[in-house]
Amino acid sequence: MQDIITKWKYRGDYELGYIFKNACRTHFRKMMQTTAKTHLAIPIPLSVERQVERGFNQAEMLAQFLPIPKAAYLQRVTSEKQAKKTRSERMESANPFRLKKPINKPVILVDDIYTTGTTLRHAAKVLIEHGCPEVISFTLIRS
Amino acid sequence: MDKKTSLLYPKLAQQLEGKLLLREEIPLEDSLFDFLLEKNILTPVPSIITTLFTKICQRCGNRTKSQFAKIHDVNRKQVIWYCRNCLIMGRIIETEPLYRWNGQPFPWQKHEAACTWEGQLTKAQAKASEMVRRFILQQESSLLIWAVCGSGKTEMLFSGIEEALRQGMRICIATPRIDVVRELLPRIQQAFSAVAIQALYGDSGEKQGTSQIIIASNHQLLRFEHAFDVVIIDEIDAFPYHKDASLAFATERALKPSGTMIYLTATPRQKQRKKMQLKQLAHVFVPTRYHGYPLPVPVTCMCFALQKNLHKGNPPRAFIQWLRLRQNQQRQLLIFLPTIALTEKIASNLSELLIHEDVIKRPAEISSVHASDPDREQKISLFREKNLSVLVTTTILERGVTFPSVDVAIIHAGHSVFDEAALVQIAGRAGRSVDDPTGEVVFFHDGKTNAMIRAVRSIKKMNRIGGWL
Numbered sequence: 001m002q003d004i005i006t007k008w009k010y011r012g013d014y015e016l017g018y019i020f021k022n023a024c025r026t027h028f029r030k031m032m033q034t035t036a037k038t039h040l041a042i043p044i045p046l047s048v049e050r051q052v053e054r055g056f057n058q059a060e061m062l063a064q065f066l067p068i069p070k071a072a073y074l075q076r077v078t079s080e081k082q083a084k085k086t087r088s089e090r091m092e093s094a095n096p097f098r099l100k101k102p103i104n105k106p107v108i109l110v111d112d113i114y115t116t117g118t119t120l121r122h123a124a125k126v127l128i129e130h131g132c133p134e135v136i137s138f139t140l141i142r143s
Numbered sequence: 144m145d146k147k148t149s150l151l152y153p154k155l156a157q158q159l160e161g162k163l164l165l166r167e168e169i170p171l172e173d174s175l176f177d178f179l180l181e182k183n184i185l186t187p188v189p190s191i192i193t194t195l196f197t198k199i200c201q202r203c204g205n206r207t208k209s210q211f212a213k214i215h216d217v218n219r220k221q222v223i224w225y226c227r228n229c230l231i232m233g234r235i236i237e238t239e240p241l242y243r244w245n246g247q248p249f250p251w252q253k254h255e256a257a258c259t260w261e262g263q264l265t266k267a268q269a270k271a272s273e274m275v276r277r278f279i280l281q282q283e284s285s286l287l288i289w290a291v292c293g294s295g296k297t298e299m300l301f302s303g304i305e306e307a308l309r310q311g312m313r314i315c316i317a318t319p320r321i322d323v324v325r326e327l328l329p330r331i332q333q334a335f336s337a338v339a340i341q342a343l344y345g346d347s348g349e350k351q352g353t354s355q356i357i358i359a360s361n362h363q364l365l366r367f368e369h370a371f372d373v374v375i376i377d378e379i380d381a382f383p384y385h386k387d388a389s390l391a392f393a394t395e396r397a398l399k400p401s402g403t404m405i406y407l408t409a410t411p412r413q414k415q416r417k418k419m420q421l422k423q424l425a426h427v428f429v430p431t432r433y434h435g436y437p438l439p440v441p442v443t444c445m446c447f448a449l450q451k452n453l454h455k456g457n458p459p460r461a462f463i464q465w466l467r468l469r470q471n472q473q474r475q476l477l478i479f480l481p482t483i484a485l486t487e488k489i490a491s492n493l494s495e496l497l498i499h500e501d502v503i504k505r506p507a508e509i510s511s512v513h514a515s516d517p518d519r520e521q522k523i524s525l526f527r528e529k530n531l532s533v534l535v536t537t538t539i540l541e542r543g544v545t546f547p548s549v550d551v552a553i554i555h556a557g558h559s560v561f562d563e564a565a566l567v568q569i570a571g572r573a574g575r576s577v578d579d580p581t582g583e584v585v586f587f588h589d590g591k592t593n594a595m596i597r598a599v600r601s602i603k604k605m606n607r608i609g610g611w612l
Binding site: 007011012013014015055056 | 216234
């Protein structure tokens, strides 16, 4: 799994991301059986520099696979890599996200890897503070 | 050009000449880089060109449709193509060009007598060596040296390399195998102690490739274009070179149009044999080993219930019997197996058995090694220094490595990874030193394959040509 992620995310093999399409769809359907489909999918954004460097956002690609509308409400201010930090550093780091426009719909946050959950918690915090009624997370891998 | 840049110029030429690089691979500041672009000293080359039916990657020559993929940039609403074939060298995308050095060529140093090697060549070696020298001097296009395993191929190159250095030429020794690169580096360095040499391979620290002599794995040549006057390809028939068209493409492109390509092999493939017969490829044949003894001829040994034994992770019974009957028990033991899984399984079971058979004393004297082993380099050098008595391996050690005194066993020699070339090469691991010029080679199988028969036949033929009956 790690090899695939490395090739996909860091080496930049965009095409490889499609192997997760079916898994994402089926799991999403299972997850959504009880809830109404009014959610918005919000991929965890990359910083501008990283987006340019990579050419794509892996979370955005995953969000595309989901059969619900996708929107970019969040923006990443700093560009430190979570993957390079230790657990405690992650927990203590400042919130890197900012909301671009107000939101009043329930949200599903989409990301590729869940390690300590700090990224998602930060993002969720920003959303809730600005009046988002419900935040659910959807991640591909738990590392 | 201002003063600062003109001072930098030769250094830049050395660094960038003869290469095709992505912007991120050129370690220059934006201001200097833009300046060079403006002066047309660096020219952008499109990285992927689209023809009517196909796309062609300008770095690896890939034209296969399935090896191109596209990135959907949602925000900018565009589709960008990239090449998957050479992804490992850093992604190449349509919208980012490659850069080529367009300035003055770098004047490489002329070395009067650079060769510091003081050994003696045998008659057959000397003949091949002289031919290499002549071909380089006359800038002939290509030469194949067909020399049996352990004939001292590297030494035959020295006078040619010396001549090339005298002319101020740039030389590359390329090989498909990383182990071979590692083994060659100290030997070449020793023979040309005054010349700067760099080794380029996947995880070596060197990435620049700025020296006059470069030893590289074939993959690294994807970054070069018309850089070398002489390219020597060691082990042309080895995997992955003969399977991967982009490597042959890159290697040929790395050579200057006027340059000389020298192929080295012990087991030429059908394609090259045909070319030699049709006289399209000049060649020289070296049928004898440097120490003057014949090649060890492999013995085939039938094993009943081989599959059953291997399934349980046990070596076949015939192998155990052979262990007891070995002529020289002092020799180290090199055991080849077809797959990584088998290698690990058998190695763990073998240690107990070998202690029982009194071949080794402690379990620490046996180890296994395969391509994805993190300690691969270390284990091989332990074996070379005789700190290990038994090494169980996959085909990664089939060629290019020298151990002074070993017996070789191939278990399950009928497996399809052991083709004729592989078997001849593996047999060539035995008896490579003057002190112990013989060694036993045994193929344990459960049914002879054509490859095994041909391998034995071709070794015998070599010995016949070399003057032994």
